[in-house]
Amino acid sequence: MSTKEGKSVKLTQQQHQNGHLSPSKFAKLFDPEVSWDKDELGDILHWIRQFLGLVCGSVWGSIPVVGGIWFILFLVMSTGIIYGYYALVxxxxxxEFGGHGVLLQEGLFASITLFLLSWTLVYSLAHF
Structure with a gap:
């Protein structure tokens, strides 16, 4: 099989029944037409929360801010982003996935731990 035929076969295998090319993995994250299974969506929500926990903790620690209001702000912001992502995007x-409670809890406790760890670590290293 020539290289040109190999590319043609791969291209044909990537096409959907409706004639469109399959989206890349990144594009799939923003496509409301893609069907998700429970584990895939749970993994995506989990890792989004971990990313938010790491970024917010690092920013909070480097500014520096202290106090419970910033912890509550992280929880509200993280939950709002997760809700907006699965409901609006x-x-x-x-x-189908167990309701809002299940989806909003996905990755919550791990992200809180990562948020607090990164916040404390960055704050301690940058300001002492």
């Missing part, structure tokens, strides 16, 4: 039916 992906437009998934939350009942």
């Amino acid at each position: 992906l437009k998934v039916d939350e009942e």
